[in-house]
Amino acid sequence: MKKAFIRLHIAVLLAGLTGVLGRLISLNAGLLVWYRLLLTVPSLWLLALLRKQSVGIGRRDLWRIFGIGGIAALHWVSFYASIKYSNVSVGLLCFSAIGFFTALIEPLVMKHRVDRVELLLGMLVIVGILFIFQVDPHYKTGILIGLVSALLGSLFPVLNKRVLRRVSSENVTLYELTGGFLVLSVLMPLYLYLFPAPSLLPGLADWGWLLVLSWACTVLAFNLSMSALQKISAFTVNLSYNLEPVYGILLAFVLFREDRYLGGGFYVGFFLILLSIVLQTLRLWRRRALRASGSKATYPPAQSQ
Template structure:
């Protein structure tokens, strides 16, 4: 269990950089995700061919895995769109709503009973987001897109928890992101038709940041979180990922001085979100001691 928590928190720390990288990379959100997936998929195939320890997956299993990959691609596009329409801090706070969405979706999908504590902690996060939304209406579009992104993130995390019980995490990651890449390749021309991009090719600095995003914040972080899901519930994983805004917002304040553009209500909302993480951690350890 301790190893799983270390893997999880390392993945969260790496994930904290993704929002900042989304701001640094000048590409349209759909192109950004397409290049991210391209580099990631190539890296995963190299690793897969070197190891050759993946288990054969049936066509039905592959369809399920790649279907979740479509959700991953849509989550990433909406997450970076939230950054473009608002800023890094707002997008990352909206991402924290995955705890609330998971408290609803996981029982519906896995048919386990609803957990009252999970629902209450999830509502605490929603209250924090509401404070930001209510007092900062200029970020309305970015917040709505960010909440859609959080819903999609919750859905694929719950689905992944089921998949990693049947297949190796490396196999799931490989086929999942391949599915996301193929889906986005088909979607991209239509997306760019309605939302044209200023440029299609990454600049030299964009290329460097994309490599960091794909190799460290995607390939490595993805495998760490998938391994953690073998031992830890999807809700606890998602609630721990609420620490991602703490890392990302801190970097956004430091690098982009976003603190100058945020009201006091933002900090109250952020405090409620951090409280939900602290309370969940306390409840997990309390339940473990009882067991």
């Protein structure tokens, strides 16, 4: 159990590192994501073959997963664009707005009532982001792009829920990233026309950081999460990933000293967002405890997203 928690938090730390790598890699956001997928997708297919993983899925699910993968790729592009137009800390704080958009979108897709508490906690995040926007207006472009990223990021986990009832999480990840790569490859000429890049090829340092981003922060992080799921519940895994922006911001403070350039408005906004995460975590723990005390039945863990 202890080793599982260590693996899980290494995976969360690696996820937080992705924002830092977005600043270190000199490519524009679209090319960064395209090269990330170029390295990641063959690696995942090779691992699947080595494990003799069954990769067969129905045609209907295939096209649906490819579409969700396209949304995920666009989420990554806008996430890195947010960092490029502002900084790592601001981009990661905007990423936290996913909870607000999920509270609005999930009831529409899954056809159930809006959870008012989740909506209020999500609005607390939005208030924190707006506070940063008002106090530090020079980050406004990055913040607006970051909110678009959060909106896109809230879509694919919700859409995944129905697919995960029929397809394993390993195959969903495999085909989604493959679909994201194909969709982004089709869109790349238009993207480069709208956002020209001085160079289409990564430099030597960029290749090194791309390998870290693809193999460590994507392939290794996914495998560590799946390994942790064998010992601890998906519920605990999902809660732990709330720490992703916190880890990323702390890394940005240490590596780039972004704390020197952020005013009081950032810290007020950060506190509000952190408060929202803590309250949601406590709420979910309490709900799970009440469920466990009300029934002796065991509950299978939800599929990891």
